[in-house]
Amino acid sequence: MRQxxxxxxxxxxxxxxxxxQIVCLPEQARGVMxxxxxxxxxxxxxxxxxxxxxxxxxxxxxxxxxKPIGWTMIGYCILxxxxxxxxxxTAVPTRMQTVPGRGTTAVLLLVTVLxxxxxxxxxxxxxxxxxxxxALVSAIVLTVGAWRRADLDALTLRVDxxxxxAYVAGTGEAALLWPLAxxxxxxxxxxxxxxxxxxxxxxxxxxxxxxxxxxxxxxxxYPFFTLAALSQPLQGQRADALFILxxxxxxxxxxTLFAGTAAHLARVMHPRLRGTAAxxxxxxxxxxxxxxxxxxxxxTSLLPAAAGLLPAATLAAAASRRRAVA
Amino acid sequence: xxxxxxxxxxxxxxxxGVRQLAHNSADLTIGRVTVGDIPCALLTCEGMVSQTAAAxxxxxxxxxxxxxxxxxxxxxxxxxxxxMALDRPTAYTYADLFGxxxxxxxxxxxxxxxxxxxxxxxxxxxxxxxxxxxxxxxLGGHEGLTESVRxxxxxxxxxxxxxxxxxxxxxxGTLSRTDVCLCWLTDRADPALVRRVxxxxxxxxxxxxxxxxxxxPFLEAHGGGLFDTVGxxxxxDVLAARLLEGRxxxxxxxxxxxxxxxxxxxxxxxxxxxxxxxxxxxxxxxWMKYAAFLIALLLPALYVAxxxxxxxxxxxxxxxxxxxxxxxxxxxxxxxxxxxxxxYEIVREAGLRLPKVVGGAVSIVAGIIxxxxxxxxxxxxxxxxxxxxxxxxxxxIVPDLxxxxxxxxxxxxxxxxxxxxxxxxxxxxxxxxxxxxxEGMGYPxxxxxTPFHLRGMRDVATxxxxxxxxxGGFNVREYREGGAR
Numbered sequence: 001m002r003q004x005x006x007x008x009x010x011x012x013x014x015x016x017x018x019x020x021q022i023v024c025l026p027e028q029a030r031g032v033m034x035x036x037x038x039x040x041x042x043x044x045x046x047x048x049x050x051x052x053x054x055x056x057x058x059x060x061x062x063x064x065x066x067k068p069i070g071w072t073m074i075g076y077c078i079l080x081x082x083x084x085x086x087x088x089x090t091a092v093p094t095r096m097q098t099v100p101g102r103g104t105t106a107v108l109l110l111v112t113v114l115x116x117x118x119x120x121x122x123x124x125x126x127x128x129x130x131x132x133x134x135a136l137v138s139a140i141v142l143t144v145g146a147w148r149r150a151d152l153d154a155l156t157l158r159v160d161x162x163x164x165x166a167y168v169a170g171t172g173e174a175a176l177l178w179p180l181a182x183x184x185x186x187x188x189x190x191x192x193x194x195x196x197x198x199x200x201x202x203x204x205x206x207x208x209x210x211x212x213x214x215x216x217x218x219x220x221x222y223p224f225f226t227l228a229a230l231s232q233p234l235q236g237q238r239a240d241a242l243f244i245l246x247x248x249x250x251x252x253x254x255x256t257l258f259a260g261t262a263a264h265l266a267r268v269m270h271p272r273l274r275g276t277a278a279x280x281x282x283x284x285x286x287x288x289x290x291x292x293x294x295x296x297x298x299x300t301s302l303l304p305a306a307a308g309l310l311p312a313a314t315l316a317a318a319a320s321r322r323r324a325v326a
Numbered sequence: 327x328x329x330x331x332x333x334x335x336x337x338x339x340x341x342x343g344v345r346q347l348a349h350n351s352a353d354l355t356i357g358r359v360t361v362g363d364i365p366c367a368l369l370t371c372e373g374m375v376s377q378t379a380a381a382x383x384x385x386x387x388x389x390x391x392x393x394x395x396x397x398x399x400x401x402x403x404x405x406x407x408x409x410m411a412l413d414r415p416t417a418y419t420y421a422d423l424f425g426x427x428x429x430x431x432x433x434x435x436x437x438x439x440x441x442x443x444x445x446x447x448x449x450x451x452x453x454x455x456x457x458x459x460x461x462x463x464x465l466g467g468h469e470g471l472t473e474s475v476r477x478x479x480x481x482x483x484x485x486x487x488x489x490x491x492x493x494x495x496x497x498x499g500t501l502s503r504t505d506v507c508l509c510w511l512t513d514r515a516d517p518a519l520v521r522r523v524x525x526x527x528x529x530x531x532x533x534x535x536x537x538x539x540x541x542x543p544f545l546e547a548h549g550g551g552l553f554d555t556v557g558x559x560x561x562x563d564v565l566a567a568r569l570l571e572g573r574x575x576x577x578x579x580x581x582x583x584x585x586x587x588x589x590x591x592x593x594x595x596x597x598x599x600x601x602x603x604x605x606x607x608x609x610x611x612x613w614m615k616y617a618a619f620l621i622a623l624l625l626p627a628l629y630v631a632x633x634x635x636x637x638x639x640x641x642x643x644x645x646x647x648x649x650x651x652x653x654x655x656x657x658x659x660x661x662x663x664x665x666x667x668x669x670y671e672i673v674r675e676a677g678l679r680l681p682k683v684v685g686g687a688v689s690i691v692a693g694i695i696x697x698x699x700x701x702x703x704x705x706x707x708x709x710x711x712x713x714x715x716x717x718x719x720x721x722x723i724v725p726d727l728x729x730x731x732x733x734x735x736x737x738x739x740x741x742x743x744x745x746x747x748x749x750x751x752x753x754x755x756x757x758x759x760x761x762x763x764x765e766g767m768g769y770p771x772x773x774x775x776t777p778f779h780l781r782g783m784r785d786v787a788t789x790x791x792x793x794x795x796x797x798g799g800f801n802v803r804e805y806r807e808g809g810a811r
Contacts, residue, residue, distance in 0.1 A: 003807075008778050100745045108745060112752040116759045126762035126776045127755070241636040241747055248751040256759075 004264065005180055007187035009125035011195050012132045013180070017173035017257050018199035019135050020250040024087045025170065025203075027163060028210045028223035031156045034164030035207070039200045041168050045304060046196070048311035049178040050189045059179040060268045062314060069310065070269045073179055074262045076306045078280055080172040081258035082287035083299040088251055090292065091222055109248070110281065113255040117277035121180070121260035124253065131249050138246040139202070145231030145239065146213040154212050167203060169300040173254075175307035176261055259284065329421040337365055337437040344369065347420055354427070359385075362394035362403070365437045369423070374430035376449020384410045384432055384445055397439035404434075404443060413446030425503065452477070458560035458582075460725060465602035470560045475505045475579035481562040482509065482577075486569070490514075496527060498541070498578075502534035505579035506541070514572040516803045522767055523574050523587060538583050541576060545587050547766045552730045552757075555766030557589035564598050572801040588769035588802060591761065592786045594726035595619070600789050608789035615723050622721035622731050626667065627742035627750055629713040630659045635746030651707045660743025662706055666714045667736055765807065773805035 005013065029035070052059075063070030088109070100108065116124065174196070181188035210223045214230060228240040262283075263276035287295060327346050334340055341356060348354050353372040360366065366388075370380070387408055394400040405414065417423040417433060423442050426433050430448030455477070458470030471478045479493055494508040506527060510520055523545065530544035538558060547555045557573075559565050560583055565575055568586045576585040595615040600608040632639050633648055640648070655662060673692040677685040700706040721731045734757060741749030764771040774782025781800060784790040 006777055009776070100748060104745070105748060108748065108752050112756055115756050119759050119763045123759045123763035126770065126772060127758050129776045129778065130758060131755070239639060241632075241639055244747045245751040248748055249755050252752065252755050 003182045003184065004122055005125040005182065005184075007184050007191040009128055010177070010180055010184070010188055011191035011198075012128035013125050013253070013257060014173050014177065014192070014195040015198050016128050016132050016135065016250060016253045018171070018195065019132075019202060020084070020254040021170040021172070022199070022203050022206055023224045023247065023250060024091055024222070025166065025206075025224065026222060027166060028214070029160040029163030029167075029207045030211075031158035031160045032204050032207050032211075033157050034159045034161060035167060035200050035204050037159065038164040038167045039196060042171055042174060042196050042200075043193075045308040046174060046177060046192060048308060048315050049175075049181075050192055051315060052178055052311050053181045053184075053188045053192070054186055056183055056185050057314075057318070058182050059265075060182070063265060063269055067269050069314075070265050072310070073175075073306060074265050074280070076175060076302050077258040077262035077265075078283040079287065079295065079299050079302060081255055081262075081280065081284035082290075083172065083295050084251070084254050084258065085284055085288045086292040086295050089288070091225070109251060109255075110285070112252050113259060114278060114281055116252060116256040117259035117263060117281060121257075121264045124256045124260050125180075128253065131253055134249065135246055138243060139205070141233050141239075141242070142228060142231045143205070143209060145233030146209050146227060149214075149230060150209070150212040151215070152212055154215055155208060156211065163207075169303065171199075171307075172299060172303055173257060175303060176257065177307075178311055179261060179265060255281075255284070327420075329424065330419055332419055333417065333423065333435070333440055333442060335438045335440045337367060337435055337439075340435050340442070341367055343420055344423065347424070359388065361388045361434075361436070362391040362400045364394060364397055364400050366400075367435045369427050369433040369435065369442075371427050371430065374428070374450045375432050375447050379447045379449060380432055380445075384447060388434070397436035400436055401439060401441070401443055411445040411447055413444075415444045415446075417442040417444060425497075428503070429505075453582075455481070461559065461561050461564065461597070463561070463598050463602075466561075466598045467563055469562060471562060471565070471577075471582045471584060473580050473582055475507050475577050478562070478577045478582075478584065479507060479509070482565060482569075482575075485562055485566040486511070491569070494524070498527065498530060498532070499535045500531055500533050502536070504535040506535070507577040507579075508574060509569065509577065510574045511569050511572070514570060514801055514803075515574050516572060516806065519574055519587070519767055519803075519806075523576070527576070535578060536580070538578065538581055538585055541578060541585060545576070545585065545767075547764060551760050551764065552733065553591065553761060553764055553771060554726075555587070555589050555764060555771055557586040557593055557726075558583045559586065560584075561598060567598070567601075572803045588766045588805075589771065590769070590773055590802070590805070591771045592775065594724050596785070601792065601795075605789050605791045612786075612789060618720040618723040619727065619731075622717050622724070623734055624738055624750070624754075625717040625720070626663045626710075626713050626735060627738035629710070630663055630739060631742030631746045631750055634659055634743060648709055651709050654704055655707050656704065657706075658743070659710065660739060662710045663714060663739045663743070664736065666706055666711060667739065670714065670718055671732060768807055769802065769805050770807055777805070777807070779804060 059073075063073070088106075116127075174192075177188070177192045177195075181192075184191075206224065206227070210227055214223065214227055225240075228243045232239050259277050259280040262280035266273050266276040266280075327343050329347060331343070334343070344354070344356070355370050355372055357368040357370070358365070359368055368385075368388075387410055388404075391400070391403065391408075394403060404410070413431075415422075415426060415431070417426055418441050423433055423435075426442075426444040430446075430450055431444040432447050433442045433444050435442045452474045453472055455469050455472055457468045461470075469481060471481065475495075483491065488511075490512045492510060492512050496506045496508065497503045498506040508520075508523060508527065526544050527541075530541070532540050535541060542554070542556045545556045557568070559568070565584045565586070569575060573586045573588065576587075578585070595612060600611065603611070633652070637645055652659065657665070669692070673689065676688045676692075679685075680688055697711070701708055701711060717735065721728060721735075724731070738750055738753055741753040745752075762770070762772050762776060770777055773779060774786060781804070785795070785800075
């Protein structure tokens with residue numbers, strides 16, 4: 001089977017999805033030290049998946065024999081896609097002034113995602129580095145604009161447990177490390193580690209900015225959007241419209257990641273299936289009919305199972321099989 | 327009588343068959359002559375054979391030949407003792423015979439032979455070697471490819487005097503039977519790629535091949551969409567450089583362009599002069615071209631989007647200036663932009679298709695109308711016209727991408743006008759995905775940027791010094807991902 005993603009693309013794709021989650025964080029942390037613990041928990045959670053990747057056991061091989069695992073992961077992707085849509089529903093109308101109306105924005109976004117997800121997860125992987133570059137440039141612009149207001153005395157190093165927990169709970173894309181790693185082995189492990197580190201650094205960076213430049217202003221909901229409103233790097237009256245570009249790109253990438261992965265896994269199990277991306281997107285839309293807190297609870301509850309327990313169980317099953325053979 | 331029939335021994339039967347199959351075509355000339363006491367006929371196609379060469383190299387020696395007992399002895403004598411032409415193929419069927427006659431060979435038929443002997447004495451009118459129209463160079467050679475495939479092969483050979491440069495001549499087109507030449511360097515090109523190109527060309531059976539567009543679809547990726555996956559060049563030096571990087575070229579008789587596969591998107595930003603200038607200047611030019619591409623694509627759309635939907639992004643004085651300029655315009659900004667862009671495309675097309683003398687006049691009249699009258703009458707605002715003019719001028723820097731830019735620029739303009747930066751972002755991402763998904767023969771169009779190849783970046787992000795470039799041994803094969811999507 002042809003390799004879907006290179007390690008660099010895997011890193012970029014997961015990091016872009018991670019940036020989206022950081023942008024959509026509903027609360028600002030009161031201190032930056034909690035993220036160190038969050039990073040440690042994430043690494044622990046992903047150790048079984050990394051072991052499997054390092055051993056050269058692709059997810060595709062497993063689901064060809066055990067389809068329920070594949071369908072579970074597809075369900076997970078659809079659930080997290082639905083969570084992304086609810087995040088959009090809650091974040092966009094209140095915090096961003098997009099030009100088209102709410103309905104038009106949603107339709108445009110879904111049409112774009114349908115197109116990008118249909119093209120395939122490989123194209124998403126190749127598109128991720130340029131999008132990540134745009135996101136990083138925007139982060140620099142944001143920092144330059146906000147830094148003028150920064151007051152370093154406001155920086156606190158204490159541990160904010162709820163914020164760290166929310167950070168870990170938002171790492172939905174991490175569970176896709178194993179399904180997307182293919183046979184890249186150690187390269188994918190390194191990509192996974194780099195993704196976790198960069199994601200954490202970016203989150204720490206934004207928290208530092210919020211604490212020092214935003215102060216009390218960013219303590220309300222969705223600190224990124226408040227920070228974007230505060231950061232005015234250009235000589236214009238307001239520059240936050242620039243971040244619409246990045247926000248929309250990240251949203252499309254995030255949804256494409258989940259819809260594209262679901263479609264890819266479905267085709268691995270049933271190569272003759274057609275319209276898998278559209279079906280995955282339709283599934284996400286259907287799920288958004290549920291209350292947002294139900295989706296949130298279900299998605300965050302499934303995260304440890306998909307990211308940690310599933311690979312751990314696969315490892316254990318393989319070990320017991322080896323013992324039985326011996 | 328069929329073209330696939332073998333030539334009969336009797337000369338009169340051969341000639342009757344030829345006349346019947348050619349429907350007594352006016353350009354077929356049959357010259358009866360006795361050679362070595364054997365009745366013969368010399369078949370040529372009018373205007374295809376060099377009269378001087380035929381008279382001096384063929385007719386004079388033939389008429390002076392000693393007596394031969396039969397046609398077989400005559401042909402043996404000609405083959406072994408006389409060097410009337412370098413290329414002397416034998417025709418066994420009417421199809422072979424017509425193939426030779428229509429390719430400019432003089433074909434000798436003899437009584438009792440059952441075969442015919444061809445002499446390569448082509449002498450049709452052809453255009454000389456001139457400077458290429460679309461790829462001018464300041465510091466490089468000024469020779470461009472011509473319409474003759476054999477001239478082009480010779481021009482390339484002059485630049486690559488190595489047996490590793492291989493040519494493979496084929497015929498394409500069921501009616502035109504056009505000469506198509508595949509060329510590659512045996513130690514550089516991927517054998518799988520060579521095999522695949524050969525198969526694609528063999529499988530392609532158009533009726534005729536009149537422009538490169540008749541061949542390109544057979545070499546292109548499925549669903550390539552807006553972006554070409556087959557490169558082309560008019561310059562033999564560029565062609566040599568591409569072969570050195572492991573690409574395969576297709577030369578087509580009648581066309582002064584060579585097609586090359588695989589094509590990379592970054593090729594559109596490279597020129598032969600990049601390797602003549604100092605690296606720092608070449609790098610500067612390279613980045614200027616990237617910026618020009620983005621300006622050509624996005625500037626009108628960004629102007630419209632920001633002016634209409636996000637004016638808070640503008641500096642106060644600039645905003646007031648634009649407001650004053652647009653205040654009295656009867657049309658909305660997107661319509662204004664659309665009008666100017668469509669008008670530009672019409673003028674460009676008119677200038678291209680009309681005779682050169684009239685074409686220049688069209689450009690002047692259109693320039694005055696658009697540049698002066700439209701603004702003076704208040705139909706188009708000066709800022710909109712300025713933005714469009716900058717975008718159009720920037721597009722000239724990357725002519726390879728002109729078709730994609732022309733269409734996408736209008737699409738972005740409409741997206742920006744209707745949905746502001748949101749529309750531009752979403753359309754931009756869709757285009758990026760399509761670009762990244764495009765592969766030609768298993769080679770991603772966007773390599774070496776994504777998928778990322780560090781070694782490839784030295785001629786993309788920068789242009790390193792030639793001494794370092796020489797030691798790189800770069801081959802496009804490194805980018806191959808293979809297989810179907």
